[in-house]
Amino acid sequence: MSVRNLPVEELVARALEGNRRAVGRLLTLVERGGTDADEIADLAHQQARGAHIVGITGAPGAGKSTLTGQLTRLLPEMGVAPAVLAVDPSSPLTGGAILGDRIRMDNIAGEGTFIRSVATRGHAGGLALSVPGCVRVFDAAGFDPVIIETVGVGQVEVDVVAAADTTVVVVNPGWGDAVQANKAGLLEVADIFVINKADRPGASDTRRDLELMLDLSHVSGLEDDSGYRPPILMTTATDGEGVAAVWDSVLAHREHLTSSGQLSTRQAARLRYEITNRVEAQLHVEASAAIDRADLSEALSPIKLAAQITDRLLRD
Ligand SMILES: Nc1nc2c(ncn2[C@@H]2O[C@H](COP(=O)(O)OP(=O)(O)OP(=O)(O)O)[C@@H](O)[C@H]2O)c(=O)[nH]1
Ligand SMILES: [Mg+2]
Numbered sequence: 001m002s003v004r005n006l007p008v009e010e011l012v013a014r015a016l017e018g019n020r021r022a023v024g025r026l027l028t029l030v031e032r033g034g035t036d037a038d039e040i041a042d043l044a045h046q047q048a049r050g051a052h053i054v055g056i057t058g059a060p061g062a063g064k065s066t067l068t069g070q071l072t073r074l075l076p077e078m079g080v081a082p083a084v085l086a087v088d089p090s091s092p093l094t095g096g097a098i099l100g101d102r103i104r105m106d107n108i109a110g111e112g113t114f115i116r117s118v119a120t121r122g123h124a125g126g127l128a129l130s131v132p133g134c135v136r137v138f139d140a141a142g143f144d145p146v147i148i149e150t151v152g153v154g155q156v157e158v159d160v161v162a163a164a165d166t167t168v169v170v171v172n173p174g175w176g177d178a179v180q181a182n183k184a185g186l187l188e189v190a191d192i193f194v195i196n197k198a199d200r201p202g203a204s205d206t207r208r209d210l211e212l213m214l215d216l217s218h219v220s221g222l223e224d225d226s227g228y229r230p231p232i233l234m235t236t237a238t239d240g241e242g243v244a245a246v247w248d249s250v251l252a253h254r255e256h257l258t259s260s261g262q263l264s265t266r267q268a269a270r271l272r273y274e275i276t277n278r279v280e281a282q283l284h285v286e287a288s289a290a291i292d293r294a295d296l297s298e299a300l301s302p303i304k305l306a307a308q309i310t311d312r313l314l315r316d
Contacts, residue, residue: 055161
């Protein structure tokens with residue numbers, strides 16, 4: 001039977017029972033946004049099971065999807081059922097080139113996993129709202145871990161993975177790749193580094209660069225108070241080499257979060273991020289409507305007029 005016309009409560013009920021079509025439909029509605037999306041996110045929140053959220057990020061073409069695809073093969077063999085949310089970098093600048101070389105993860109995913117791409121379509125706000133909503137749906141439906149893949153360019157993309165419980169940063173061998181990652185703000189969000197394409201020359205140079213930068217961050221006091229130092233792993237994702245060790249490191253990081261009490265700190269930060277994005281999105285809508293209603297030809301300066309509109313908006 002089609003799930004298309006089912007009310008959201010019924011869809012959520014079915015998703016909780018493991019109905020994949022219901023999960024797919026819920027994700028579509030969440031991605032679309034609006035009141036259905038909010039209601040779904042809210043219902044899913046009430047059924048939260050606390051899946052571990054893993055963010056995977058890195059430069060375009062670093063091998064994030066290949067690595068993620070390997071994880072979705074490996075994990076079901078261990079009795080783990082992952083879901084993947086691949087955030088599509090549809091920037092008109094880079095989209096074409098990236099998509100041209102893009103691995104279709106659906107082709108390599110193992111059974112029992114759920115893989116979904118979400119398009120950003122240039123709506124930064126939409127991404128910041130839809131990703132947490134989709135993660136909630138996966139979590140309520142019993143998938144654990146929930147893996148989010150985003151390309152590590154753009155503040156929203158980086159913020160989205162930084163809000164994960166464990167953030168994996170993928171870099172490649174070659175001179176300066178670690179430096180690029182540093183520039184993109186990826187070093188400070190990394191809980192685990194993966195040097196993928198270790199079959200290519202320069203992997204040990206990249207490792208040395210990363211170690212050096214981690215040493216420096218220690219000197220400057222950026223290192224985690226609890227003394228956690230992100231491990232640096234090597235993988236050749238195309239043949240699965242080193243991928244099991246990545247998962248071991250995720251588990252070790254989770255253990256660290258739990259024993260140090262940082263898991264709840266991260267969860268609180270993630271909620272704050274979600275709430276902030278929701279409030280901002282709501283205010284943005286209200287503000288646009290208020291500006292549309294205002295008489296912009298009033299003989300006030302733009303500064304005074306803006307202040308007046310804001311005052312009225314906050315009073316109502
Ligand atoms: N030699 C080599 N090539 C790899 C490895 N991992 C991935 N690739 C290749 O690198 C290219 C990009 O891989 P993807 O997994 O699509 O990279 P991505 O980071 O997901 O790319 P975007 O999502 O587009 O940013 C593909 O042609 C892969 O086959 C590796 O370990 N070694
Ligand atoms: Mg990819």
